[in-house]
Amino acid sequence: MMNKKKPELLAPAGDLEKLKIAILYGADAVYIGGEAYGLRAKAKNFDRETMAEGIRFAHEHGAKVYITANIFAHNADFEGMAEYFREVYELGADAVLISDLGVFSVAKEAAPNLEIHVSTQANNTNYQSARMWYRLGAKRVVVARELSLGEIREIREKIPEDMEIEAFVHGAMCISYSGRCLLSNYLSGRDSNKGACAHPCRWKYHLVEETRPGEYMPVEENERGTYIYNSKDLCMIDHIPDLIEAGVVSLKIEGRMKTPFYVGTVIKAYRRAIDDYFEDPALYEKNLSYYMEEVSKASHRDYTTAFYYGKPDGNQQVYTNNSYIRPFDFIGVVTEDSDEAGYAWIEQRNKFSVGEEIEVMPAKGPSFSMTVSEIWDEEGNPVESAPHPQQKLRVKFTEPVHTFDMMRKFISHTE
Incomplete structure (x- = not known):
């Protein structure tokens, strides 16, 4: 029997069907977006009725629901925000995810008993900022995807014992630092920091010379072109012991825009891997190829461990296409x-x-x-x-x- 506490498996849920599938296939908690303040504006998201049903379903199955409110707010965004947090709390949400200090202050005043998790968008890269968020009343930080396991371990050692660390372990990676990107806003007018990213990092680029409009000259890594910002997908299913040892208590799957099939497939594989490890580490080691085979049945790019084992080199990008496997x-x-x-x-x-x-x-x-x-x-x-x-x-x-x-x-x- 292991002494370490089994980590939470946290799943994305872009709508009510995905929420139910995530929980039935093994998630301990889900994160969802309401109709405002979240970073997935193009997901179906949840209105008051479906949010209430989702929270009720989760709690009936022993799972938790976290609500994303992690935009970087402009002045106009604060209208109605206090009422929104009060309503979320009254519906029984277990926590809200927040990036912006102003939004944090509104949530804290409007619903003082509502648990707050600090989103990865807040660039949680060090123990000092984690300590500060804790003093303000945060229960958990979602660490930036640019951290190594060694850095996460040091944060765990230097923050209060009752503060939690959540980390992404699977899904799409963003080319910009913890997702704080201006490229989409500049090229398409869609603000990624308010949930409307157009994903220009996945586009195929050409050059046009000023006096030759309409003549597109390829920017070529090879004859198939180049996708200079197109990162591989994160996958840590075969490194779960290292994540636990570093002090991560919530293993987060990316993908609120993904299909129910993606959610069910990935969650079921991680559920099996976590449970096997806590039953017997030797069983987990024996089944590593099975876990990888299962997560690979969902639509994905090539996999990487990103920053967890050191700074990435050029092998963490896909230069030849922007397709999924x-x-x-x-x-x-x-x-x-x-x-x-x-x-x-x-x-x-x-x-x-x-x-x-x-x-x-x-x-x-x-x-x-x-x-x-x-x-x-x-x-x-x-x-x-x-x-x-x-x-x-x-x-x-x-x-x-x-x-x-x-x-x-x-x-x-x-x-």
Whole structure:
């Protein structure tokens, strides 16, 4: 039996469906955005009704909900902000994530008993700033993604014992320091520090000479062009013991804009890895290749450990394309438990057909493969394929399935 406390697994949830999937697939907590003040303006986000339902669902399943309010506020943003924090607290949110000192002060005054976590956007790179946030009333800091494990360990040693450290362990990396970017605002008018980033770091760039408009000259790393700011994705699933040893108590997955399939796949893999490690470190070591294989079934770029083991070199960037590696299609989600004959209703997400080999990923337990033998539409007619997005279909399964189990199909291509 290990003496160390098992870390929290913290999942992204861009909408209510993703929140439920994240929790059912193993998250201890989720972070969500309301309709204002968060850094994912293009996510569906949560209104008052869905936020209340999400918090209720999480608490019924023993999980927590953190609300993002981590914009860098301008004067006009403060109108109605105090009321928003009071409402979030009354709905039962477990904490809010904040970057801006002014927003912090409003939250502290409006809802003094609401726990505050300081977002990575606040550039939490040292123990002195962490101490200052603690004195102001923060419970947790989300450390900057530019820190090494050694630096995190030193912060842990020099901050109050009851202050917590949260760190990103998986997902997209930002080219700018802890996401504080002006490039999007300058090139597209969309302010990344208010949740509307256009991701210009992933664009393909050319040069245009002033007297030759319309003549695009490539900026080439090689014949395929270059994506000079395009970083690989972070993945620390095979370094969980090092994160725990450094003092990280919350392992955070990036991806509020990602699909339910991404959330379920990644969360389930990290849940298994954490649980295996605390059951027996030797079991964790034995299964390292399995964990990596599982997280790689979700859409991703090549993986990196970023700054955790030292300053990155050129190998942390992808210079030849801005595509994702997508080995599987998310083809459907089960909407009810299967009956005794093995039939269940599903909601289709991508095309699949009778005769195809698919894999079913349940929220709990191992995945299983099967050949699709029967598909029926809502009118009770047999169909050969399911081409229409979000079509309601009845499928015969070879093993029992449950609500929110997901279906995937191997395709192996980039997007």
